[in-house]
Amino acid sequence: MAAVDSFQNGVLQCEIEPNGFDFSNCTRNCALARMGAAPPRLNSTGTTIVAVTYKDGVVMGADSRATAGNIIADKHCEKVHYITDSIYACGAGTAADLDQVTKMLSSSLRLLELNTGRKARVITALRIAKQHLFNYMGYIGAYLLIGGVDPTGPYLYDVSANGVTMARPFAAQGSGSYAAITVLEKDFKIGMTEEEASNLVQVALHAGMHGDNASGNSLNLVVITPEKTIFRGPIVPDFCNKPEPIESDYKFKTGSTTVLKKKEIKFDIVESMDMH
Amino acid sequence: MSIMSYTGGTVLAMAGDDCVCIASDLRLGEQMNTVAVDQKKVHKMSDKVYVGLCGFHSDAKTVLDKIMFRKNLYELRENRSIKPKVLATIISNLAYQHRFGSFFTEPLVAGLDPVSHKPYICAMDTIGNICTPEDFVAIGTGAEYLLGVSESFWRKGMNSEELFEATAQSMLSALERDAASGWGAVVYTITKNNVNIRTIKARMD
Numbered sequence: 317m318a319a320v321d322s323f324q325n326g327v328l329q330c331e332i333e334p335n336g337f338d339f340s341n342c343t344r345n346c347a348l349a350r351m352g353a354a355p356p357r358l359n360s361t362g363t364t365i366v367a368v369t370y371k372d373g374v375v376m377g378a379d380s381r382a383t384a385g386n387i388i389a390d391k392h393c394e395k396v397h398y399i400t401d402s403i404y405a406c407g408a409g410t411a412a413d414l415d416q417v418t419k420m421l422s423s424s425l426r427l428l429e430l431n432t433g434r435k436a437r438v439i440t441a442l443r444i445a446k447q448h449l450f451n452y453m454g455y456i457g458a459y460l461l462i463g464g465v466d467p468t469g470p471y472l473y474d475v476s477a478n479g480v481t482m483a484r485p486f487a488a489q490g491s492g493s494y495a496a497i498t499v500l501e502k503d504f505k506i507g508m509t510e511e512e513a514s515n516l517v518q519v520a521l522h523a524g525m526h527g528d529n530a531s532g533n534s535l536n537l538v539v540i541t542p543e544k545t546i547f548r549g550p551i552v553p554d555f556c557n558k559p560e561p562i563e564s565d566y567k568f569k570t571g572s573t574t575v576l577k578k579k580e581i582k583f584d585i586v587e588s589m590d591m592h
Numbered sequence: 593m594s595i596m597s598y599t600g601g602t603v604l605a606m607a608g609d610d611c612v613c614i615a616s617d618l619r620l621g622e623q624m625n626t627v628a629v630d631q632k633k634v635h636k637m638s639d640k641v642y643v644g645l646c647g648f649h650s651d652a653k654t655v656l657d658k659i660m661f662r663k664n665l666y667e668l669r670e671n672r673s674i675k676p677k678v679l680a681t682i683i684s685n686l687a688y689q690h691r692f693g694s695f696f697t698e699p700l701v702a703g704l705d706p707v708s709h710k711p712y713i714c715a716m717d718t719i720g721n722i723c724t725p726e727d728f729v730a731i732g733t734g735a736e737y738l739l740g741v742s743e744s745f746w747r748k749g750m751n752s753e754e755l756f757e758a759t760a761q762s763m764l765s766a767l768e769r770d771a772a773s774g775w776g777a778v779v780y781t782i783t784k785n786n787v788n789i790r791t792i793k794a795r796m797d
Contacts (some may be wrong), residue, residue: 331658331661331662331665332665334685334686334689337689337690337691337692338689338690338693339692339693340690340693341690341693341694341695342692342693343693344693345693345694348595353593353594353595354593354594354595355594356594356595356596356647356694356696356698356717356718357596357717358717358718358719358721359717359721359723382721382723384717387735387736387739388739389717389723390723390725391725392725393723410719410721411717411721411723412684412687412688412691412717412719412720412721413691413719415684415720415721415722416688416691416720455692456691565744565747566744566745566758566761567747567754568745568754568757568758568761569757570753570754570757572757572761573756573757573760573761573764573792573793574792574793575790575791575792575793576776576791576792576793577790577791578788578789578790578791579788579789579790580786580787580788580789581639581786581787581789582785582786583639583784583785583786
């Protein structure tokens with residue numbers, strides 16, 4: 317470790333202790349963009365996310381498709397993110413941003429819980445998220461629905477990438493939100509039961525998955541009540557299954573690919589206590 | 593033209609029953625010019641963990657050095673060999689560190705857990721969004737073709753030989769239609785007992 321320590325204040329500092337973003341490629345990338353090179357395609361969640369508050373809790377749900385342009389990059393993308401045991405966040409927008417923002421939220425709230433000895437409140441999650449996003453002026457493309465139950469009651473908040481937040485009784489976000497919000501506007505009632513709320517979320521998600529090509533494949537649900545949190549998924553609705561099962565599959569006989577050169581690395585079997 | 597297809601190249605990984613396959617083409621180009629025909633895009637990280645890097649080749653090299661540095665530092669600190677999932681997180685964090693002004697390279701991780709031998713495959717975009725399907729992942733200029741053809745060729749619970757054939761044939765099909773990749777392919781089959789590295793016969797044009 318002595319050799320490593322001598323790097324601590326040198327050029328490798330950012331490699332050893334990464335601290336915030338590294339903008340060293342920006343000049344080059346901007347120059348390339350000015351030359352007319354198209355930027356790389358990022359994974360977007362291209363999403364339908366829906367959340368509803370009911371009598372004593374919150375139901376949140378999301379589809380599971382991640383897209384890069386018109387390509388389905390991930391069929392089972394997890395968009396219902398864990399924040400604390402009783403706070404979850406659904407995300408729409410740039411997939412990498414959502415992963416990192418929710419990871420940051422869950423770790424800072426866990427630290428807060430350990431330092432204070434109390435359960436974190438939803439408003440705290442909201443404040444951390446919005447201050448982070450406002451700092452980056454909307455360039456971090458995370459659109460979140462943060463919901464949960466804390467000792468002061470059930471809450472649901474809508475957070476935009478630029479830092480605008482709203483408290484909501486029900487909400488939908490993402491490219492499929494137009495279809496989903498129509499269902500919510502029609503059928504949402506104050507003081508629904510858990511079953512009514514989770515059915516409503518599912519129907520709204522179905523609407524989003526039907527109407528929006530960037531949403532689909534399957535859905536995940538989380539029901540948060542003061543007593544417990546239940547995660548359900550992936551649920552595959554009937555219309556998301558392949559029309560008919562494949563009758564014949566492609567099986568290649570061993571040796572059908574011509575091999576020009578072959579090298580084998582054999583492993584020595586080592587019994588060791590240090591494996592774990 | 594995008595920087596992502598400037599040098600060309602494709603990598604595919606498939607997961608089977610206690611084994612994974614990772615395949616790459618061998619071409620390195622400058623737009624339509626081929627400048628090298630022996631450029632593997634798959635790199636060994638440890639006995640059973642391999643990483644593929646596609647996209648702009650010079651960024652891929654830089655990123656590979658950075659990954660190696662962080663991986664070595666991890667192994668020295670923790671005194672144990674790296675798990676594929678941990679490596680994926682390291683690479684993802686590295687890529688996200690460059691969220692604004694990214695490296696023009698998409699990483700892919702394929703390997704077996706050094707203890708449980710559970711297969712792990714994942715691919716990322718340029719800013720480190722990990723996607724971990726159970727079946728197969730593809731990156732690079734031929735990713736679109738690979739995803740389509742692998743959808744038919746992949747089956748659940750393939751053994752290492754079946755998996756090799758499926759991976760190789762998917763790769764060969766994609767190389768038929770991708771002008772930026774080609775000049776042969778190499779397939780690594782990782783099982784708990786050995787790694788087989790096979791250069792397969794492909795069209796050379």
